[in-house]
Amino acid sequence: MALAITSFTPTTGPTTGGTKVTITGTGLDAATAVLVGDVEGRIDTTATNTATSLTFIVPAIPNDSSTLVYKVTVLDSVTPAEAQSSTSYTYTTVSAPALTPSLASKFKIQVNDGSGTYIDVRGVTNLQPAITQTTQDDSDYESVVDGLQWGSDFVTGLKWSLVLKLDRKTAAGYVEDPGQKILRLASVQGGSGALVDCQWFDRNGGTEAYQGTGIVQWSDDGGDGTALSTVSVTIMGRGPRLTIANPA
Numbered sequence: 001m002a003l004a005i006t007s008f009t010p011t012t013g014p015t016t017g018g019t020k021v022t023i024t025g026t027g028l029d030a031a032t033a034v035l036v037g038d039v040e041g042r043i044d045t046t047a048t049n050t051a052t053s054l055t056f057i058v059p060a061i062p063n064d065s066s067t068l069v070y071k072v073t074v075l076d077s078v079t080p081a082e083a084q085s086s087t088s089y090t091y092t093t094v095s096a097p098a099l100t101p102s103l104a105s106k107f108k109i110q111v112n113d114g115s116g117t118y119i120d121v122r123g124v125t126n127l128q129p130a131i132t133q134t135t136q137d138d139s140d141y142e143s144v145v146d147g148l149q150w151g152s153d154f155v156t157g158l159k160w161s162l163v164l165k166l167d168r169k170t171a172a173g174y175v176e177d178p179g180q181k182i183l184r185l186a187s188v189q190g191g192s193g194a195l196v197d198c199q200w201f202d203r204n205g206g207t208e209a210y211q212g213t214g215i216v217q218w219s220d221d222g223g224d225g226t227a228l229s230t231v232s233v234t235i236m237g238r239g240p241r242l243t244i245a246n247p248a
Contacts, residue, residue, distance in 0.1 A: 003079075029054075031076065032077045037071065066162040113178065119182075168231060196214060204248065209246035214235040
């Protein structure tokens, strides 16, 4: 059947492009290109394209564009033939919200006291959550471009860790902070006794909130006679880091 566009959806998308649009019509299996205005999009080869349905990726709007509304055109360079939509695709502008800085102290950490209750680890002066990737080289002959072999890596595993710096502050009568004590005691245990359940989250109620079980490394920093007593702690994940509802 002759090349023709009946409709397409969605009819709007951001100026940055990247929207997947599906065209319905006839003769679409002969399409070799799709234009939005005069700019060529990319036919989605992962979609199930047929004579009556064709999916393409909308290009970004030209930087010098003075309009947001464009016709969609399907080209068949073999016949040749072309078909243009009766309706237009509209680019939408998205204003980015104003950014405000967040404090490094946004994260709070709690440890399980053994009864299922999570208590604060206090005296934290630095907390660095991290994810380490385990990768394997999966380069192949198809990675050769212009006579050069491009390397390729594949992520096969993830491991989480927390690096903490603590001030050894004590309550009256030299009472150790209970949260710090749990970490310190776990660092000199073996087997299951070395494991600590912990959760760390954005104290302001943000979306970052996690839970996991790990083993503890504890090292007093020492210093001269005028130095504060501080300790370096690393919690190394044993198993997955789980995303949880933010306790804050």
